[in-house]
Amino acid sequence: MKSLYSFASSEEKKAEELAAGGAATQETDAVCGGNPPTSGDDWVELLVREVLQSSGTDDAKVRAARVLEALEKMLSARAREEAGNKFQEVNKALHLS
Secondary structure, three states: OHHHHHHHHHHHHHHHHHHHHHHHHHHHHHHHOOOOOOOHHHHHHHHHHHHHOOOOHHHHHHHHHHHHHHHHHHHHHHHHHHHHHHHHHHHHHHHHO
16 A cells, blocks of 8 residues: 555655656747757847847846746756655655665
Protein backbone atom coordinates (compact mmCIF):
# COMPACT_ATOMS: atom_id res chain seq x y z
CA MET A 1 0.00 0.00 0.00
CA LYS A 2 2.86 2.38 0.84
CA SER A 3 4.47 1.70 -2.53
CA LEU A 4 1.22 2.40 -4.37
CA TYR A 5 0.72 5.65 -2.46
CA SER A 6 4.32 6.65 -3.10
CA PHE A 7 3.96 5.90 -6.82
CA ALA A 8 0.71 7.87 -7.07
CA SER A 9 2.25 10.81 -5.23
CA SER A 10 5.30 10.84 -7.48
CA GLU A 11 3.14 10.69 -10.61
CA GLU A 12 1.01 13.58 -9.35
CA LYS A 13 4.13 15.59 -8.53
CA LYS A 14 5.51 14.91 -12.05
CA ALA A 15 2.27 16.16 -13.62
CA GLU A 16 2.37 19.33 -11.53
CA GLU A 17 6.00 19.95 -12.50
CA LEU A 18 5.23 19.46 -16.19
CA ALA A 19 2.30 21.87 -15.98
CA ALA A 20 4.40 24.49 -14.20
CA GLY A 21 7.26 24.03 -16.63
CA GLY A 22 4.88 24.33 -19.56
CA ALA A 23 3.47 27.62 -18.29
CA ALA A 24 6.97 28.99 -17.78
CA THR A 25 7.95 27.87 -21.28
CA GLN A 26 4.90 29.57 -22.80
CA GLU A 27 5.68 32.81 -20.94
CA THR A 28 9.32 32.69 -22.02
CA ASP A 29 8.33 31.91 -25.62
CA ALA A 30 5.95 34.88 -25.66
CA VAL A 31 8.73 37.22 -24.56
CA CYS A 32 11.52 35.61 -26.58
CA GLY A 33 9.67 34.79 -29.77
CA GLY A 34 10.04 31.02 -29.36
CA ASN A 35 13.82 31.18 -28.96
CA PRO A 36 14.49 31.29 -25.20
CA PRO A 37 17.86 32.51 -23.99
CA THR A 38 20.21 29.79 -22.86
CA SER A 39 22.76 31.80 -20.89
CA GLY A 40 22.97 34.83 -18.66
CA ASP A 41 24.50 36.83 -21.48
CA ASP A 42 21.57 35.94 -23.73
CA TRP A 43 19.10 37.15 -21.08
CA VAL A 44 21.02 40.42 -20.78
CA GLU A 45 20.94 40.87 -24.57
CA LEU A 46 17.19 40.21 -24.61
CA LEU A 47 16.59 42.72 -21.82
CA VAL A 48 18.70 45.41 -23.52
CA ARG A 49 17.05 44.76 -26.90
CA GLU A 50 13.56 45.05 -25.37
CA VAL A 51 14.41 48.29 -23.57
CA LEU A 52 16.03 49.80 -26.68
CA GLN A 53 12.93 48.98 -28.74
CA SER A 54 10.65 50.70 -26.25
CA SER A 55 8.80 53.89 -27.14
CA GLY A 56 9.43 55.58 -23.79
CA THR A 57 10.11 55.12 -20.11
CA ASP A 58 6.77 53.49 -19.30
CA ASP A 59 7.06 51.08 -22.23
CA ALA A 60 10.66 50.26 -21.20
CA LYS A 61 9.48 49.43 -17.67
CA VAL A 62 6.74 47.15 -18.98
CA ARG A 63 9.13 45.39 -21.36
CA ALA A 64 11.83 44.97 -18.70
CA ALA A 65 9.28 43.61 -16.22
CA ARG A 66 8.04 41.11 -18.81
CA VAL A 67 11.57 39.84 -19.51
CA LEU A 68 12.40 39.59 -15.81
CA GLU A 69 9.14 37.74 -15.10
CA ALA A 70 9.95 35.25 -17.86
CA LEU A 71 13.43 34.75 -16.39
CA GLU A 72 11.98 34.25 -12.90
CA LYS A 73 9.45 31.70 -14.16
CA MET A 74 12.10 29.81 -16.09
CA LEU A 75 14.41 29.70 -13.06
CA SER A 76 11.56 28.62 -10.78
CA ALA A 77 10.53 25.86 -13.16
CA ARG A 78 14.13 24.66 -13.36
CA ALA A 79 14.45 24.69 -9.56
CA ARG A 80 11.19 22.73 -9.18
CA GLU A 81 12.37 20.21 -11.73
CA GLU A 82 15.71 19.75 -9.97
CA ALA A 83 13.98 19.44 -6.58
CA GLY A 84 11.60 16.86 -8.03
CA ASN A 85 14.50 14.88 -9.47
CA LYS A 86 16.31 14.91 -6.11
CA PHE A 87 13.10 13.88 -4.37
CA GLN A 88 12.76 10.94 -6.75
CA GLU A 89 16.37 9.89 -6.16
CA VAL A 90 15.96 10.00 -2.38
CA ASN A 91 12.63 8.22 -2.58
CA LYS A 92 14.15 5.42 -4.68
CA ALA A 93 17.13 5.13 -2.36
CA LEU A 94 14.85 4.85 0.67
CA HIS A 95 12.74 2.17 -0.99
CA LEU A 96 15.80 0.17 -2.08
CA SER A 97 17.27 0.03 1.40
